[in-house]
Amino acid sequence: MSYQALYRVWRPQRFQDIAGQKAITQTLRNALIQGKTSHAYLFTGPRGTGKTSGAKIFAKAINCHYLKDGEPCNECETCVAITQGQLNDVIEIDAASNNGVEEIRDIRDKAKYAPTIADYKIYIIDEVHMLSTGAFNALLKTLEEPPKNVVFILATTEPHKIPLTIISRTQRFDFKRISVRDICDRMIYILNQEKIGFEEEALPVIARAAEGGMRDALSILDQAISYGDSVVTIEHAMSVTGSLTQELMLAYFDAIVTRNTEKGLSLLQEILADGKDASRFVEDLILFSRDILVYQQAPQMSDLLDGATVDTGFKGLSETISANLLYQMITILNGTQNELRFTNHPDVYLEVATVKLTQLNPNPAASVVEPKAAAATPVEAAPDQGKMANLENELMQMKKQLQSIAANGGAQQPVKKAKRAATKATGNQFTPNTPAIYGVLKEATKENLNQLRDVWPDLLNMLSVTQRAMLKASTPVAASPNGLIVSFDYDILCQKATNDTELLAAVTEYLRRLVGYEPQMICVPAEQWPVIRGQYVQQLKGQPSVKKAPVQQSANPTGQAPQSTTQQQENGAADQKKRPAEADSSEWDSLEGIIPPTEEEDNTVVTEAMNLFGKTIVEVRND
Template identity: 60%
Template sequence: MAYQALYRVWRPQRFADIVGQETITQTLRNALEAHQTSHAYLFTGPRGTGKTSAAKIFAKAINCPNLKDGEPCNECPSCLAITAGTLNDVIEIDAASNNGVDEIRDIRDKAKYAPTSAPYKVYIIDEVHMLSTGAFNALLKTLEEPPSHVVFILATTEPHKVPLTIISRTQRFDFQRISAQAIYSRMSYILQEKGITFEEPALKTIAKAAEGGMRDALSVLDQVLSFSDNHVTLENALQVTGSAAQKLLADYMQAVQAHNTPQALELLQQVLAAGKDAGRFIEDLIEYSRDLLLYQQAPAMVEQIELGSVDEQFKQLSQAFAAADLYRAIDVLNDSQQQLRFTNHPDIYLEVATVKLCQTQAAATTATVAAVPETTAEISQLQQELKTLQQQLTTLQTNGTPAAAPAAVAPRRAAKQHTNVAAIYPVLDHATKDSLQQLKSIWAELLQQLTVQHRALMRASKPVAASHDGVVVSFDSDFLLDRANSNQEMVDALENGLDRLVGYTPKIIFVPQDEWPQVRKSYIKQHQRTKTPEAESAVAEKAPVISQAETLFGAEHLEIKND
């Protein structure tokens, strides 16, 4: 007999053999024992989680005369025929290739006839979401009121594509992804039954690569067995799955943490030279970074995810990385993963991502170190002020008179920056109402293109005057204005965003909101004779009639409209 794949040879034949779906199998067994089975079931879940196997076992159990504890005997003629696929009363249909109205009408017509050799006629429709709208409509009535001897079992990986009218007529069971530990245990059992030796790390690698699908895991195991002459080794498992060894991932992240760009690039070249898939390598790095982050908060969870293979190097890395650094690393890797989908040169993006990871970590560390002296100086100054106040209090308590006023303590906050009138006036010379309205209309979209930190910095801003060469932006917070003025990276991002949105790059000048009216007033006075009509339209003072009306009726009762 020709060789059969492992997932076919070891397909579950009893509910107890289905791995990772204990709740569902127990419910079905109870229903069979109590003779309270439904006429229609819907099995949903990811691929390789046991949906079709459960459907076949249910078909055997409901037709088995020797049912025991809800399990089929697998020895009677009915069970043997269903296992071999030769029982005419159990009909398997692939909806992907039989998705038309005619095929479903044929099922509906034949369902009326009694089964030939079994108590029940069972229809198993796989990938039912592939049926056309007309086919679903043709199935509705039969599914709602089928003959008493018919059971429908629908299986799908995409339940959201199944009409609600169909779902409401079935009992739905959601199959979950199988845990890596359960997959590992099942593969270990199969290999022991076959008398094949294996390395535990190899099975753990396959279990993690399967991503919750038992069929995928057994397919990969089949490849490894063929590749390694009936001995499962870690090296061969890594070769087949395209994954990188944990030691290599740990060394790479250690180089990133140490800002050692040459070493990180050298390790990357080793990965590429070994023929590893670039997308798989980035996915492994994201998972490794995720595990480092989780281990800081929930070590037991990571132990379970990694099947107990957490080594000392991993623990040290988890302590060495700050959570914020891991957030940034995952963001960089995720961006690179998206870019890989649209390139034929993944090695370039991997190299760029590696340099960016190392430099990002270095920049973050430098910024932290630079902030320490300022913080220390501020603490010392506060301590000195506290000491002075304590001395004053002691003098008052002793003499009953206030002590001499201490020397003024230098203010901790930097002096308020003066408005850059020299830069604002040239903008006002050519400012127009149309330019200002254009910027106001795209301002929200412009801020959405910034990073989260930069958006938070600009949340208190709005454009108040604009020309083709410049834009005046007011801030209602002096603190945020000072931060914005000192953040050249954000200013560059704003100018680049304006270039993309409006087609030109105006210079951006920041001004305090409470100073803007005075700046505008001063400009009008100084340019009363030379200002252009456009500038007058953009920054002109209120007309006398408007001022008089506000005096008489109050500004809140006026609505000013431009002609």
């Protein structure tokens, strides 16, 4: 193969070629100049940061007879042989495939022999954390008392897996992630040497996608060069990395600021349709939010921005979006980023995050952040006065509600609260099938609900990955032999589950296998479930009692003696227990344990009054 990848062609051959690790390279060079090298080194850090390259450069430098300022000459016979991998005194071992005790014992035995050509015999053990416990024990004695003219260089990405007895016998150097600027400088040098045209705006996009690894950056750069026919442009870099342009980012943030959910979802679908990576999309949003915060606090330090361009749109957004809103956005995006790691259906979580972001309600008093308004004046106390007026109005409303409760005996409050919640639940939210829910509640039993809750984890394991992800944030809340009510944390998941006929059929079939009957699943959002349940309870409370007519002697077809008054009262009491419509009101508050009570039904305005005025002031009287 005539062509070689850029990261192979431009592998560092001197310490100064290692980007972003100046402290480490300077220390190693001074140690070589002063002749104070150690017998064992430990190089740790993320992938692609120069650990193995640094080990090979050190092996050349310690054996080079023409050392200059701690750098190998790369021209003598020893340096050339090490660069080409042909020197027997420099042994590179992959611990991932040579992790047994026998391999390490073989190294220990051969280390006793003097080097054949070079001055020092160098053992470079890559991914040393893969060694077994026995292999580490076999290596321990050699590291503690090494033979003369033998140097061990251990490299790993997971130093926490290495025994402390090994680490204590080495000099440890922690390679850090390479900054975006250092990666860009290295790429500019390589592109100029290769005589390849490029746009400087494209290089930070590639550097951010590399996540601190030079090898990854050069691999992405190789792809961008091939994509653009030996020219690297910003469009090519965006396409290869799956990143977003600043125009799309500004449009998405505009939808969040204006609380336009429809526009946000439309932009999201457009972004995903273009093949953008979901994780990269969330990462770009977090970094862009960070850039806005930095620019708001220190507009003169634009060099600290992580890829954002300070143009008219960026300045306008920084002046209209509040820092409080940015804090909330970053919190939501961080949670979404963690959820994306464990799902095969990322579009659902991105849609939920978009809905959340476009419905955020920033503090009205701080909705506009102007960088020049850092020094507040006494005139700005007007918003605080407005807050006080609003609080006084709320206190007056609470007092009126308490007086109304006292006048009516507190009986109508749950109904009013349920009506307000029902009104809030309407609008653009998902509308559940209320008649079907009432039908299930009419036949619901506590035994059916407990049985289905017990088998619910087994049911999720039987579903496909996509179906399981859809039901991940759901809980059975009521069940009967013919129906099952499932509460969803998110309206959008509830909508998707209701419209997914395959999912509904799969749930019914798998429940038949698990419990022996086929309940039909009905979906309801978690916010609306307490409202619907409360309405059903109030509906049952409001049913008129059905009283039996007195038993007449002529209406006794069996010819039996008429019952006494005492017997009639006992039979009436028994019938009273059988008829749900005539049950005591305290039993309906929990529906005899069939439907678990919710917090919204327990927390009345009295509780709110206690929180507002204090428990020592409010006196609760039960009429």
